Amino acid sequence: MRTFINVEDIGDLGKALAEAREIKDDRFKFQALGKNKTLMMIFFNNSLRTRLSTQKAAMNLGMNVIVLDVNAGAWKLETERGVIMDGDKSEHLLEAIPVMGCYCDMIGVRSFAGLQDRDYDYAETVLNQFIKYSGRPVFAMETATVHPLQAFADLITIEEHKTKKRPKVVLSWAPHCRALPQAVPNSFAQWMNAADVDFVITHPEGYELDPKFTGSARIEYNQMKALEGADFVYAKNWSCPGVTNPADYGKILSRDMGWTIDAAHMAVTDHGKFMHCLPVRRGLIVTDDVIESPDSLVIPEAANREISASVVIKRMLESL
Numbered sequence: 001m002r003t004f005i006n007v008e009d010i011g012d013l014g015k016a017l018a019e020a021r022e023i024k025d026d027r028f029k030f031q032a033l034g035k036n037k038t039l040m041m042i043f044f045n046n047s048l049r050t051r052l053s054t055q056k057a058a059m060n061l062g063m064n065v066i067v068l069d070v071n072a073g074a075w076k077l078e079t080e081r082g083v084i085m086d087g088d089k090s091e092h093l094l095e096a097i098p099v100m101g102c103y104c105d106m107i108g109v110r111s112f113a114g115l116q117d118r119d120y121d122y123a124e125t126v127l128n129q130f131i132k133y134s135g136r137p138v139f140a141m142e143t144a145t146v147h148p149l150q151a152f153a154d155l156i157t158i159e160e161h162k163t164k165k166r167p168k169v170v171l172s173w174a175p176h177c178r179a180l181p182q183a184v185p186n187s188f189a190q191w192m193n194a195a196d197v198d199f200v201i202t203h204p205e206g207y208e209l210d211p212k213f214t215g216s217a218r219i220e221y222n223q224m225k226a227l228e229g230a231d232f233v234y235a236k237n238w239s240c241p242g243v244t245n246p247a248d249y250g251k252i253l254s255r256d257m258g259w260t261i262d263a264a265h266m267a268v269t270d271h272g273k274f275m276h277c278l279p280v281r282r283g284l285i286v287t288d289d290v291i292e293s294p295d296s297l298v299i300p301e302a303a304n305r306e307i308s309a310s311v312v313i314k315r316m317l318e319s320l
């Protein structure tokens with residue numbers, strides 16, 4: 001595997017899930033694979049889970065790991081071509097990327113959407129420069145439009161906790177005080193479409209996700225109706241994807257606290273499990289009682305990030 005961006009990159013999902021189980025049973029089984037190999041993790045944005053779980057996964061596989069926080073200690077990087085670099089950015093990404101590629105065997109990139117220019121974000125401009133100029137396999141650690149390590153961990157978690165062969169999974173928008181990217185819901189939708197689940201998306205009008213990710217997934221604008229009989233409730237805020245109105249891209253269109261997942265929302269589900277990728281803002285996305293209940297899967301989801309990263313890094317090591 002040379003890139004890990006979309007669900008297609010992992011191939012057969014049944015095989016990927018079996019590999020995840022194998023690794024979870026013995027995390028150090030493939031420790032010889034990564035000997036004398038180096039993973040470079042590059043962060044343009046903050047992280048807790050991705051940083052720790054991906055580093056742990058690489059260490060389990062016997063790799064060395066270098067972590068670079070671009071905005072804390074490195075030269076500030078220019079990402080656009082054709083600009084006169086007379087501002088605060090001292091180095092261009094087009095030199096920095098091949099330099100970084102010299103020091104490692106594999107690269108993970110975190111680079112969130114700027115939410116200013118839809119075309120720039122949805123072209124995955126920064127990620128694609130890493131793929132083109134680093135000469136190394138590259139995986140997304142949440143980029144402008146995708147977060148596949150999260151979606152893979154979510155799928156593993158659903159597989160572990162489902163009580164029906166084909167569970168109902170509902171992705172629900174919830175309110176937030178900041179404009180957030182669409183990467184998490186995009187990837188979740190893409191992976192759920194590929195999995196054997198009954199998938200429904202619910203959000204206020206105007207928040208339609210890009211059909212490139214949602215495909216033919218059912219959209220239900222009535223949140224309570226969508227949640228009826230749900231086995232899994234995946235809450236997430238996202239800003240306007242600009243599908244119906246490009247001028248609204250990246251904007252907050254609703255702050256409706258009626259969408260916060262509370263006990264009344266969970267009551268209409270079928271003993272539904274609560275999921276969120278974290279970090280989560282309590283009181284906006286979810287109430288304390290729901291996230292603290294035995295039906296909350298937020299910690300097992302985070303734990304499975306080590307497993308999804310292990311499968312991905314193992315596949316990349318095998319293809320070196």
Ligand SMILES: NCCC[C@H](NC(=O)CCC(=O)O)C(=O)O
Pocket residue numbers: 142178180181182183184237277278279280281
């Ligand atoms: N990687 C998990 C989510 C990261 C990001 N959340 C955030 O930026 C939340 C920040 C805050 O709550 O201030 C997102 O939604 O894509």
Ligand SMILES: NC(=O)OP(=O)(O)O
Pocket residue numbers: 046047048049050051142150277278279
């Ligand atoms: N869920 C997730 O990716 O968390 P971090 O942003 O903390 O890495």
